[in-house]
Amino acid sequence: MRTKSEKRFDWILTILLLVLSVFFLFPVVWMLANSFKTDAAITADMNTIAAFIPPVPGGGFFENYISILTNTNFLRYMLNTLFYAAILILCGIVVNGLAGYALAKIRFPFRERWVLLILLLQIVPMETIITIHFLMIAKVGLLNTVIGYILPMIVNPFNIFLFRQVFISLPDDVYEAAQLDFCSPVKYFFTMVLPMSKTVVATVSVFTFLNVWNDYLWPSLVFTSSDLLTAQIGLNSITSNDNTTMGQTLAVITMVTIPVIIIYSLFSKQIVEGVTSTGSKEG
Amino acid sequence: MSFIELKHINKKYENAERNSVTDFTLSIEEKEFIAFVGPSGCGKSTTLRMIAGFEDITGGDLYIDGVRVNETAPRDRGIAMVFQNYALYPHMTVEKNIAYGLMNMKVPAGEIKKKVDWAVKILGLEEFRYRKPKNLSGGQRQRVALGRAIVKNQKVFLMDEPLSNLDAKLRVSMRNEISRLHRELGTTTIYVTHDQVEAMTMADRIVIMKEGVMQQVGRPMELYEHPVNKFVAGFIGSPQMNFYPVVLEDNLLKFADGSRIAMPDVMLERLGDRRGEMIMGIRGEDIKLDEQNMELYQKDRQHAVVENTEVMGNENNLYFTFGGSLTVARVSKYEISQIGDAIDFVFSPLKMHFFDKDTEESILK
Ligand SMILES: Nc1ncnc2c1ncn2[C@@H]1O[C@H](COP(=O)(O)OP(=O)(O)OP(=O)(O)O)[C@@H](O)[C@H]1O
Ligand SMILES: [Mg+2]
Numbered sequence: 001m002r003t004k005s006e007k008r009f010d011w012i013l014t015i016l017l018l019v020l021s022v023f024f025l026f027p028v029v030w031m032l033a034n035s036f037k038t039d040a041a042i043t044a045d046m047n048t049i050a051a052f053i054p055p056v057p058g059g060g061f062f063e064n065y066i067s068i069l070t071n072t073n074f075l076r077y078m079l080n081t082l083f084y085a086a087i088l089i090l091c092g093i094v095v096n097g098l099a100g101y102a103l104a105k106i107r108f109p110f111r112e113r114w115v116l117l118i119l120l121l122q123i124v125p126m127e128t129i130i131t132i133h134f135l136m137i138a139k140v141g142l143l144n145t146v147i148g149y150i151l152p153m154i155v156n157p158f159n160i161f162l163f164r165q166v167f168i169s170l171p172d173d174v175y176e177a178a179q180l181d182f183c184s185p186v187k188y189f190f191t192m193v194l195p196m197s198k199t200v201v202a203t204v205s206v207f208t209f210l211n212v213w214n215d216y217l218w219p220s221l222v223f224t225s226s227d228l229l230t231a232q233i234g235l236n237s238i239t240s241n242d243n244t245t246m247g248q249t250l251a252v253i254t255m256v257t258i259p260v261i262i263i264y265s266l267f268s269k270q271i272v273e274g275v276t277s278t279g280s281k282e283g
Numbered sequence: 284m285s286f287i288e289l290k291h292i293n294k295k296y297e298n299a300e301r302n303s304v305t306d307f308t309l310s311i312e313e314k315e316f317i318a319f320v321g322p323s324g325c326g327k328s329t330t331l332r333m334i335a336g337f338e339d340i341t342g343g344d345l346y347i348d349g350v351r352v353n354e355t356a357p358r359d360r361g362i363a364m365v366f367q368n369y370a371l372y373p374h375m376t377v378e379k380n381i382a383y384g385l386m387n388m389k390v391p392a393g394e395i396k397k398k399v400d401w402a403v404k405i406l407g408l409e410e411f412r413y414r415k416p417k418n419l420s421g422g423q424r425q426r427v428a429l430g431r432a433i434v435k436n437q438k439v440f441l442m443d444e445p446l447s448n449l450d451a452k453l454r455v456s457m458r459n460e461i462s463r464l465h466r467e468l469g470t471t472t473i474y475v476t477h478d479q480v481e482a483m484t485m486a487d488r489i490v491i492m493k494e495g496v497m498q499q500v501g502r503p504m505e506l507y508e509h510p511v512n513k514f515v516a517g518f519i520g521s522p523q524m525n526f527y528p529v530v531l532e533d534n535l536l537k538f539a540d541g542s543r544i545a546m547p548d549v550m551l552e553r554l555g556d557r558r559g560e561m562i563m564g565i566r567g568e569d570i571k572l573d574e575q576n577m578e579l580y581q582k583d584r585q586h587a588v589v590e591n592t593e594v595m596g597n598e599n600n601l602y603f604t605f606g607g608s609l610t611v612a613r614v615s616k617y618e619i620s621q622i623g624d625a626i627d628f629v630f631s632p633l634k635m636h637f638f639d640k641d642t643e644e645s646i647l648k
Contacts, residue, residue, distance in 0.1 A: 171368065171370065173366040173367075173368055173370035174370045174371075174372065174373075176335075176337055176357070176364070176366070176370065177364065177366060177370040177371075177372075177431070178372070178383075179356075179357050179358050180335075180357055180358060180362065180363060180364055180384070181383050181384035181387055181431070181435075182358050182384060182387035182388055183383070183387055187387075192372060192374075195374040196372075196373055196374060
């Protein structure tokens with residue numbers, strides 16, 4: 001039973017969070033509203049409340065979007081990024097999942113040390129090793145290729161740790177039962193372990209997607225060919241082009257932001273769990 | 284050679300100081316139902332898991348159906364197992380859980396369906412067929428686990444305390460169900476339990492273990508009537524056997540509180556020339572309060588004051604102090620007394636057990 005003062009605290013907290021979220025929503029609403037306007041309209045509405053109100057839908061409503069999608073490669077960049085994300089989600093689950101499973105369930109010398117080592121790897125910022133990645137990929141001649149882009153991104157210490165934390169609590173007797181049901185270890189991992197750990201699989205997928213979608217540095221180093229670029233780089237090159245109008249810029253930014261917002265709203269539960277599940281409690 | 288042979292099996296866990304199982308030797312015949320019983324930590328599960336192949340055997344040989352299987356993988360030993368916590372596949376329906384092994388064995392789909400139909404039917408799981416384990420009760424889950432074991436036609440069933448998570452009533456009905464399955468299928472079964480009632484009611488033979496060492500193996504009544512040591516005598520039977528430190532002088536049995544009982548010749552013969560200090564054990568139902576026995580053992584009538592009672596109708600226990608020990612007598616419904624009542628009773632001397640006071644081994648011939 002919650003006490004009266006606890007309930008009052010809940011109310012205050014809710015109101016505070018609502019105010020805060022409105023505060024954070026302002027720029028998003030402004031961006032969305034103005035992405036449908038011509039530059040002239042944007043300038044005219046500036047500094048008035050109209051700056052937050054989209055124009056009345058009608059002819060030319062999607063003008064900015066249409067011109068971006070037809071005159072630039074942006075659609076291609078977005079599809080590229082989705083494709084990379086899909087591959088990296090698959091590879092990431094297999095590689096990091098198997099590593100996490102080994103660290104959780106298979107007995108081998110210095111297992112706990114390995115876990116610690118992998119945890120320590122997480123402290124190293126991506127930026128410090130990215131040159132090494134770049135040199136390695138350059139050396140094997142994989143610059144400007146999809147494989148060269150994907151390879152160094154597959155292994156993710158945080159995801160390995162996340163998987164391990166969840167797998168460690170899977171009951172051993174299910175594995176034993178599966179063995180007596182003629183299930184091979186590999187089959188067990190794919191048909192039992194992963195389905196039994198849907199939540200962490202979803203969490204890792206979401207993190208991987210956001211990672212790939214938001215990454216700028218690594219794709220900008222690996223890719224030079226415009227066919228392979230990602231959405232973030234496309235965004236940069238389009239918005240830094242002098243011919244791009246203000247409205248078009250906002251339309252591009254909107255298109256880059258929307259998938260992230262969708263993902264966050266669909267998977268907020270998984271994201272929160274992913275952030276908090278490094279402790280002992282698993283869902 | 285018997286169907287399953289355990290020869291001098293030893294188990295020492297990697298970082299353990301002593302053996303968890305020591306010199307375990309047992310021959311199991313085909314179609315037998317064997318129960319391993321013993322207190323917690325006595326090595327029952329360890330032994331079973333060695334037979335299954337989930338634990339390495341650190342000494343001795345294990346034969347199943349004439350083949351030495353010490354190094355054989357669990358899946359190739361021809362066994363099916365039922366686990367204490369069911370170990371069902373949580374993301375599969377009841378039907379899939381049962382069919383999974385058959386699917387991996389590449390059994391044709393039509394045959395799988397037939398077998399699953401059969402298992403679901405005899406286990407009464409028809410209406411749960413398409414449910415997931417999390418939507419089943421404990422008893423239903425355990426039946427699914429049984430179903431998973433029986434469809435594969437394996438040579439041996441291993442069960443590790445399959446009923447210990449169920450409530451008392453369900454345990455009784457599942458007990459009958461497992462017995463019935465065993466009668467119908469005739470599959471050799473090794474059943475681990477710490478519940479002597481389960482062992483007594485289900486098993487053809489019982490193996491009693493203590494601290495990793497087999498104490499006695501035999502048919503239920505054999506263990507009940509002729510326990511080889513005080514541990515077995517105390518473990519089998521409920522309420523527990525009464526034990527008294529006694530001194531046997533000539534033909535007189537003397538208790539710590541000075542009570543005496545004259546031993547009949549038959550018992551003296553079985554005791555040979557053993558005299559002096561020993562432990563006498565007698566079961567609650569062999570302490571008699573009825574007219575006939577009172578008359579028969581008139582001279583050795585004893586007295587006590589009832590300190591506590593457990594009246595269940597069919598089973599009634601009177602507790603009192605005698606011979607310096609708390610004693611429980613199991614009486615019929617006509618002999619129930621109240622707390623504080625003074626009662627007369629006699630021991631049925633032919634039913635007494637005698638154990639060495641140091642080794643606790645039985646000294647009756
Ligand atoms: N993995 C292990 N490592 C070390 N020792 C173990 C291990 N598993 C069991 N033991 C020890 O071996 C002994 C026997 O254990 P086992 O689980 O076989 O007992 P049990 O008879 O099945 O008991 P219970 O009725 O509690 O299930 C115990 O003393 C236990 O502490
Ligand atoms: Mg056990």
